[in-house]
Amino acid sequence: MSSSSSSHSHFYDAQETVEAGAREQALLAALPRQVAHAQAHTAAFAELFAGIDAAGVSSRAALASLPVTRKSELLARQQAKRQSGHGDPFGGFSAIGWSGLGAQQGVRRVFQSPGTIYEPEGMAPDFWRVARALFAAGMRPGDLLHNSFSYHLTPAGAMMEGGAHALGCSVFPGGVGNTELQLQAIAELRPQGYVGTPSFLRILLEKAAQTGADVSSITKALFSGEAFTPALRDWFAARGVTGYQCYATADLGLIAYETSAREGMVLAEGVIVEIVRPGSGEPLPEGEVGELVVTTLTPDYPLIRFGTGDLSAILPGRCPTGRSNARIKGWLGRADQSAKVRGMFVHASQVAELMRRFPELLRARLVVEGEMAQDRMSLKAEVAQAAEGLSERLAQALRDITKLRCEVELLPPGSLPNDGLLVQDSRSLA
Template sequence: MELDQKVVQLVGRAYEGSRAFRERMDGVGLTPDDIGGVEDLRKLPVLKKDTLIDLQKKDPPFGGLLAVEPQSLARIFLSPGPIFDPQGCDGDYWRWKEALEVGGVAKGDVVLNTFSYHLTPAGFMFDGALRALGAVVVPTGTGNTEQQVMVAKRLGATGFVGTPSFLYAILKKAGEMGYGPGDLSLRVAFVSAEKLPESLRDTFETGWEIKTRQGYGTADVGAVAFECDEKEGMHVSQGVIVEILDPNTGEPLPAGETGEVVVTLLDPSYPLVRFGTGDLSQWMEGPCICGREAPRISGILGRVGDAVKVRGMFVHGHQIRELTNIYPHIKALQCVVTRVGHRDQLTFRVALARPVAPEVLQEFRERVRERIKVKVDHLELVDEGEIENEPLFLDLRKWE
């Protein structure tokens, strides 16, 4: 089916079944008759991630967006925001199979899936795609590098799925345990949720002979783009329409200019239409040597506005502000993200209104971890003057 036809069908069915989508259309005076194809989607304003958070808060669990009965869902996840994410059916619901296949994962591969299976959808996203591909999944989840190495060794695992920094941690541990490239059977890795520096890819590909490709997606929409063998940007996945818009004017941008990645999920049961991911990227010029027609975006170049990604998890400004409201003795706070080796480090610089016992700060750190799902590596006490006029997030990572 032509993309224009798919859009017409998406809008028609979403308007019929999804209360929030209908209200969004009505709010700007549109009916399904006004949307005749991809171009007409631009008549609808972008759905911001924060708007989705608000919608779900006011009208739980899915903000009136879901166009099917909640009882028909396979799973429900909770990703940071907080946002509830529905999984409509088992199998390759988030369409990662295409990305994995192009990345070199094949039927019969035994793959460590190191994404979390807990609350956030990443673990199940790749589990379903790997199974659809005919790969054998070892759902190791996050953490415990020594056990990951043992499992990889004894099972003769051939594939890895997870963040690049976690693959690095596992290989480093393998080295400490006396294993070299010839001792493990790993031959292919698909990484996501974090930036993949070329130096790190080289460590995997040259140092450990693990072919490494990356993909980009979100907890809300699943697969958005993936690398081919040319490793020059990422092709847009099937099942989504991608736009890159000027964050200030909302106008589409030409190749080479940085703007917000806005995604339309071609799934009428959960119509995320023109969903603003908050991620920044660019269109790449011209066709790819590989011959695929799907256009390419460059890697993710940052975040629009008030959020930062640490070790694969988004940390939002409003989460930090809500936490500091609970602790009145914290007068000002700044989150600094650095990179040591191949691991993100999160430092909180805190200015106190009055001295407090170390236990209070420890409790605060634990509350933060519970809330944002990322551990604060360092807590630094500073004078208020040092941070009061500084941005909430300071990203000092270098990627070369």
């Protein structure tokens, strides 16, 4: 951690307040090196980026020309490698491994997430870059943190512990369950902070209220893995706990974190974030809701244009705390939208393809209505000025793309909500 970080500092390090243009320049300068590294040291990106000149990937426009890799593809490649007996449990995406994987070495731990997806942890301190989220939540060097994320199979517990150690905190590895023993540890060790899901801390606090266990030492918390609503925030505050949230994944590490401003979540350092139209790789303007796509500059696990499947949007302006990185609204839903209509699946990617063919469309969504087996599908599309015959051309294009008939309704700009929804299933299940 930078020497600028102290108990009296508002920021984890100087990176948090660097001029936005300088940060962008540094990220884009590092991008060609990361693409070249991924091509040279991972079999998956050697294939996905075959024929791409890494040196030319030095702008956001050039980055947007690369394919998006989604978790489903990562899982499919991992499964294919395992089934083939090739022996690479990471599906060719990891630049590190252990002696049994040939020349690759450098893995500290291996984790297994539902799917089954395997993730490597490299040797770097704070591999998942979580320390700054802990700092923003009020944790300080010397604090004891009660870590109730799982240490079993999945990486959440280790992610938080690595960040805590980088910050200079001590950790009690509580994990999940064993409520009575965890309450005893809190009462006797008197940790200042809690790290885990909000639901488990609520269980601990409610149980402590019933049994008389003293958990008053915990006054600050960093939550992840579940929704942390304003109502929950107020519930904890009424019990003396100030809670913040962060957004992280097992693949990418920390993506964004909440600050005392409570206005969205500030992006982590060392990642390049894009908001793209669901079902495509096309970047959307600031403020539009779309899928969050992340490129990490971590050399050990160089995920480039990795689609999270989560919806969010970039907030305008900068954080009132003085942090200069961009902010996102937080988690706004899932991007992998689909519906089955008259025996055929329609996907967000098909609406994205329609919008690619008709750039005059500002927003569009397929709405499926009626009862099951009596489906009606309509396209609702915003357009500033409708050319003659546009509705008919859209209907024909949709039939070509989806193999289904569809009504078309043209709407003025601003008619559809900015929620990232491209496929809306409004059918009655009765």
